[in-house]
Amino acid sequence: MSGTRRRDTGPPATGPTEKDVLWGFLDYLRTSVAAKVEGVREPQVRTPGVASGTNLLGLITHLTHVERHWLLGHPVRDWKATFQPGPQETAEAVLAAYRETTARADKAIAACTDLNMPGPRPASHGRSAPSWRWTLAHLIEETGRHAGHADILRELIDGATGR
Numbered sequence: 001m002s003g004t005r006r007r008d009t010g011p012p013a014t015g016p017t018e019k020d021v022l023w024g025f026l027d028y029l030r031t032s033v034a035a036k037v038e039g040v041r042e043p044q045v046r047t048p049g050v051a052s053g054t055n056l057l058g059l060i061t062h063l064t065h066v067e068r069h070w071l072l073g074h075p076v077r078d079w080k081a082t083f084q085p086g087p088q089e090t091a092e093a094v095l096a097a098y099r100e101t102t103a104r105a106d107k108a109i110a111a112c113t114d115l116n117m118p119g120p121r122p123a124s125h126g127r128s129a130p131s132w133r134w135t136l137a138h139l140i141e142e143t144g145r146h147a148g149h150a151d152i153l154r155e156l157i158d159g160a161t162g163r
Contacts, residue, residue, distance in 0.1 A: 009163045022136040023109055029143040030102050032163045033063060036150035039093055040157060045091045049153040056153050057094055058083040059146045064098045066142050071105035071134050073120045109136070 014024030037045060037056050046057045065082040068074040076082060085094055108120055112132045119135035130138070154160050 017056075018133070019109075019112065019115060019136075022115075022140065023106075023135070026100075026140050026143060027135060029140060029147050030063075030098075033143060033147040033150050034095055034098060035163065036147070036154045037095055039138065040091065040154070042091070042158045044087060047157075048115045053085075054083065054153065055147060056150055056157070057085045057089070057091055059150050059153075060094050060098050061089070063143060063146055064094070064101050066139070067101045067105045069110050070119065070121050070139055072101070073122055075122075075155045 012024045014021045014026040037060055038130070040056055044056075048055050055161045061084070062079075062082040065074075065076055065079075067077045115133035116131055118129035119132045121129050121135065151161070
């Protein structure tokens with residue numbers, strides 16, 4: 001394996017408010033997971049690295065749907081399907097869609113004035129919409145979990161480690 005071994009970057013510097021901290025960590029994880037796809041060529045970027053079928057490009061398509069759902073209010077009918085990029089979707093196009101989605105999501109976060117208020121995801125199944133605080137914490141958890149998956153998949157592909 002010819003992978004590069006980089007030092008991990010430390011936690012992000014954030015502003016002083018709770019929103020600044022939550023948003024700062026979410027953005028840090030977004031950047032980390034996107035970096036794992038950069039430079040990986042076809043077919044490795046979409047080749048499953050584990051028996052479940054998880055692959056780098058699928059993680060990015062899934063996280064794009066996660067951001068759209070939780071921060072932009074888009075419904076998702078089949079979460080499992082969000083892990084499957086289309087056969088014609090390139091890594092560059094998938095990354096561009098992720099970055100465009102996170103930029104739109106950032107505008108929604110910026111407009112939030114009270115973390116106690118209901119977040120953008122509509123209420124469903126008789127439950128009220130979760131608060132902005134819960135939504136941002138959940139996005140950190142979801143993105144962090146998949147960033148860890150991406151770390152392992154990238155190391156399996158070419159030995160690259162670090163953020």
